[in-house]
Amino acid sequence: MRIALINKKGGVGKTPFAFSIAKDFDMFLQSNDSSCIEQIYKNKALISDEVKLLDNCVYDFGGYTASGVIEIIKQCDCIIIPCLPTYNSFLRTLETINEIKQINKNIILLATAFKDDKEKEFLIEGLAEYKNMPIFYFKNSKIVNNAVNTGMSFFELFTENSLSQRSYVNFIEEYRQLLDKIKSYKKIG
Numbered sequence: 406m407r408i409a410l411i412n413k414k415g416g417v418g419k420t421p422f423a424f425s426i427a428k429d430f431d432m433f434l435q436s437n438d439s440s441c442i443e444q445i446y447k448n449k450a451l452i453s454d455e456v457k458l459l460d461n462c463v464y465d466f467g468g469y470t471a472s473g474v475i476e477i478i479k480q481c482d483c484i485i486i487p488c489l490p491t492y493n494s495f496l497r498t499l500e501t502i503n504e505i506k507q508i509n510k511n512i513i514l515l516a517t518a519f520k521d522d523k524e525k526e527f528l529i530e531g532l533a534e535y536k537n538m539p540i541f542y543f544k545n546s547k548i549v550n551n552a553v554n555t556g557m558s559f560f561e562l563f564t565e566n567s568l569s570q571r572s573y574v575n576f577i578e579e580y581r582q583l584l585d586k587i588k589s590y591k592k593i594g
Contacts, residue, residue: 407481411466414497417487418517421549423465428558438467445556483590487515490524514540
């Protein structure tokens, strides 16, 4: 299985989600963007300007400029595009969606880091024209930063203790649904 997380906008949550998905699926993780993945996911992560097509890999793409990105996107089982509830993020996300859907139609959208109902409504209204694509809504949560800071996946953080289970229950429920959706895209053969 191959999964890519991509958005032209930085800071939308690509790396924490890519890392957690890779770790929870026990997959390799590649990035063309400077990040901490090699330190937090030792021996299973690689940062390279020239990404390579691998089986059982999650790709954390910071953009389209690296050699091989477009070809890998074509070969992925699904493409995940995160979006923040800010106007600039939204514009860059729309650009990304419109370019990617020409290459690979198996797109999953993540509405991330919204803090309240008003920000969630902004995301719902802005992404309404893409209602045919699965959209998952992740309220702002410390679990996202904690995953990168600790090197633990979202599931590992959730099961760490009873306090984290209470704190992260809503996030994890949405995350479980996301993982189930990703599995449904697995290509046969």
